[in-house]
Amino acid sequence: MSLPTMRRAELPDAKQLALLAEATFRDTFAVMNTPEDMALHCRTSYGEVIQAREIADPRMLTLICEDGGKSIGFAQLRWGEAPSCVVARAPGEILRLYVARDYHGRGVAHQLMRACVHHMTEHSSDVVWLGVWERNPRAISFYKKSGFTEVGEHIFRVGSDPQRDIVMARALV
Numbered sequence: 738m739s740l741p742t743m744r745r746a747e748l749p750d751a752k753q754l755a756l757l758a759e760a761t762f763r764d765t766f767a768v769m770n771t772p773e774d775m776a777l778h779c780r781t782s783y784g785e786v787i788q789a790r791e792i793a794d795p796r797m798l799t800l801i802c803e804d805g806g807k808s809i810g811f812a813q814l815r816w817g818e819a820p821s822c823v824v825a826r827a828p829g830e831i832l833r834l835y836v837a838r839d840y841h842g843r844g845v846a847h848q849l850m851r852a853c854v855h856h857m858t859e860h861s862s863d864v865v866w867l868g869v870w871e872r873n874p875r876a877i878s879f880y881k882k883s884g885f886t887e888v889g890e891h892i893f894r895v896g897s898d899p900q901r902d903i904v905m906a907r908a909l910v
């Protein structure tokens with residue numbers, strides 16, 4: 738593997754980002770959800786128009802990680818409301834952080850996390866938070882390793898299924 742590169746997504750990336758986002762979501766969660774819930778979630782969350790809107794949203798930042806021109810991971814940051822369990826002056830959220838399966842355990846997620854923290858700090862956020870499904874032990878382990886601790890919970894709906902997400906947060910210096 739050549740050294741992966743990281744850049745901000747631009748509007749022409751929307752289609753590729755939508756494909757990567759849906760593929761990694763399905764790859765991670767299809768075995769634990771019904772096809773109907775997966776289809777509904779993907780229809781309402783992924784698509785060129787949806788990701789173009791996210792890329793253009795001034796309250797969001799999308800980062801793409803590439804290996805030899807191929808998209809292998811992405812992260813999306815969002816600034817705005819946070820759940821009450823997140824105690825912060827200026828909270829920032831990691832809305833999505835996904836790495837293609839072939840690249841798990843190879844430092845790509847760590848590289849994305851470092852970039853997320855950098856942009857959060859640039860944005861003057863004092864706390865970064867995220868929600869992670871309680872049935873996603875690998876991600877929970879990765880976030881703990883990245884300095885996050887559990888601060889609460891919220892419901893995240895996948896299709897018609899209300900799932901318990903653990904809310905995790907990390908202070909920024």
Ligand SMILES: CC(C)(COP(=O)(O)OP(=O)(O)OC[C@H]1O[C@@H](n2cnc3c(N)ncnc32)[C@H](O)[C@@H]1OP(=O)(O)O)[C@@H](O)C(=O)NCCC(=O)NCCS
Pocket residue numbers: 761765834835836837840841842843844845846847868869870873874875876878879882
């Ligand atoms: C979550 C994700 C970004 C983490 O990236 P990664 O490269 O897999 O992370 P790492 O390998 O550095 O760290 C994962 C840790 O979990 C551990 N782990 C793996 N399976 C585990 C399990 N079933 N239970 C507990 N820990 C587990 C690994 O051993 C590793 O710890 P270690 O470095 O101490 O050995 C990546 O796995 C991913 O994209 N997953 C699919 C999408 C996803 O779930 N995104 C997060 C949504 S909130």
